[in-house]
Amino acid sequence: MGVVSPAIGAPVDRIEGGDKVRGEATYAYEYEVERVAYAAILQSTIARGTVRSIDAADALALPGVIAMLTHENAPKLQTDDGELSILQSPAVAYRGQIAGAVIADSEEAARDAARLVRFTYEEEKHDVELRYDHPGLYKPDKINANFDTDSTAGDFDAAFGSADVTVDETYTTPAFHNNPIEPHATIAVWEGGDLTLYDSNQGAYAVQQTVAGAFGMQPERVRVISRHVGGAFGSKGTPRPHLILAVMAAQLVERPVKLAVTRQQMFSLTGYRTPTIQRLRLGAGADGRLTAIAHEVVEQCSTVKEFAEQTAVATRMMYAAANRRTTHRVVRLDVPTPAWMRAPGECPGMYALESAMDELAIACKLDPIELRVRNEPDVDPETGQRFSSRNLVACLREGAERFGWNAREAGRDGRWLIGAGVASSTYPARLTPSTAHARAESDGTFTIRITASDIGTGARTALTQIAADTLDVPLERVHVEIGDSDFGQAMLAGGSIGTASWGSAVVKACRALRAGQDEATVDTSDDVNSYEPLAKHAFGAQFVEVNVNVDTGEIRVPRALGVFACGRIVNPKTARSQFIGGMTMGISMALLEESVIDPRFGDFVNHDLASYHVASCADVREIEAIWIDEEDPHLNPMGTKGIGEIGIVGTAAAVANAVHHATGIRIRDLPIRPDKLLSRLPSGGS
Ligand code: MOS
Secondary structure, three states, rough: OOOOOOOOOOOOOOOOOOHHHOOOOHHHHHHHOOOOOEEEEEOOOOOOOEEEEEEEEHHHHHHOOOEEEOOOOOOOOOOOOOOOOOOOOOOOOOOOOOEEEEEEHHHHHHHHHHOOEEEEEOOOOOOOOOOOOOOOEOOOOOOOOEEOOOEEOOOOOHHOOOOOEEEEEEEEOOOOOOOOOOOOOOEEEEEEEEEEEEEEEOOOOHHHHHHHHOOOHHHHEEEEEOOOOOOOOOOOOOOOHHHHHHHHHHHOOOOOOEEOOOHHHHHHHHHOOOOOEEEEEEEOOOOOOEEEEEEEEEEEEEHHHHOOOOOOOOHHHOOOOOOOEEEEEEEEEOOOOOOOOOOHHHHHHHHHHHHHHHHHHHOOOHHHHHHHHHHHOOOOOOOOOEEOOOOOOOOHHHHHHHHHHHHHHOEOOOOOEEEEEEEEEEEEOOOOOOEEEEEEOOOEEEEEEEEOOOOOOOOOHHHHHHHHHHOOOHHEEEEOOEEHHHHOOOOOOOOOOOOHHHHHHHHHHHHHOOOOEEEEEOOOHHHHHHOOOOEEEEEEEEEEEEEEOOOOOOOEEEEEEEEEEEEOOOOHHHHHHHHHHHHHHHHHHHOOOOOEEEOOOOOEEEOOOOOOOOOOOOOOOOOOOOOOOOOOOOOOOOOOOOOHHHHHHHHHHHHHHHHHHHOOOEEEEEEEEHHHHHOOOOOOOO
């Protein structure tokens, strides 16, 4: 049954790479559309209250301005999604919420006019601050990805109370914002009752379904084209409110409308990772064997939509311990709704767990790798299921060898303190149904169509390799077309599920051709359900060296190594980019990124890349990702686990652990800024 020929595993260049560097790859905003008009977004300037009046006279008097769209003239939507349900009333639920649009003949005129519109409000008191003891905290029915909100096994309190060694610490992470290079953009084109969207997203099918629902249309009347997407990280995983606005605007002016979200607007309109407050309690014997694990999480969502991140879920399966508890509590604040950001749940959750494991290793006087090895479970501690494959220990050992872990010593070189840290990484391996279409052309080539999304990952290239191998033909004879909702239902590019899900459908369609069909449309719904229900997860180990300046508190990361066990690697070149991209984002999370809320105005104060710092090349020195060979027949026809997100998981903990190793200072609230270290560093020493 296996896929045989040699394309899978080859470091194939991105198929559209040449188009991208030549500027010939067309992104959403770049499509040329006749009679197009431009919309500029109007945003609320209060965090809670009601719009009382709108003075648009000056804006409408500007040359080129066509119309204003506000709650006073917006069409009624048919969605119960409180975040997408824009302009349905004068109510304001967060600062920066969409309050309308100005539509004009040029982008410049639209933006200029938008600055002239004056709103007056009936302002109410707002609350935007997440606190551990917030009276509004509640237990959601479920957390994201449909996990149980809480979990419990054994008697945590008794086991923790009688443990030889304990750790009881609270870790916090701030809000983080996704900053893909291409901000969100869309062009909405109505023709008769049909709607075409050129849109930047992670899944054209999901956009089609959501927009059709909101406007009460048959999905077939909505076509979404998204051939190239300049990054997303989760922020384009579900349609954002600006998309609804663009569709409404095009309806209003009876012309196609282009709408680009500005970088500044992204900080209130395209989601963010919820801040978290996480209490970790670990109880162990003197030998480091865990007897008790508790992970209790507090996080936020908005008043318009529940979003309950699955922060403690990875803790349920990482380490063996008979007595366990995890909880999630959420408070609704007057803030934008949090959303997806690379490894939602695992990323902030594993920062806390893997920091606590480091603290436990020190308390037990054990090497941090040895501590993890001693707590390796035989089966998933939560479900009792066997693992389809679990190579965490192999990753830790391989990494230790390559990194020179056993020789690590906290040291000093002039004004710089030197240390190294390690942390585990994990991400679930899932599979969802998709459809695909394959056709044998008369010239000997093959055309594959699937509503996949390549958000910069190399998905198009990987699918071409998978198709070529299944068909047993050279890559050049395979043309994979993606990013068009006309190609049918498919998984979106999220949850590191894309390649597994789309690849399964591509394999099935190509096998039908090999069986003699000229053309085949397939659906993997039945196949997805036929796999054995095992615990399926990718694992990894993150190793980081840091240098900390004793005078300034500056932290540098001269060296980072990630070792991953992610099943079969389809394309080592693009996979490596995913891993080191994730690791870079993890270093960025550890040291730089932080969305700062101003409680007076109820908004994030940093709204651009000058004030929201993202790691750049200069922040990343030697960074490498490798993987171990892992054969796992329980996953999908390719034997792949997702690779898009695991790179970020555990990186921040490895950095924090390294900072502690170098300085003896434990920072439990990210990011680890120089000012948090400075007063505690041994400066003035020689
Ligand atoms: Mo990714 S945050 O699962 O889109």
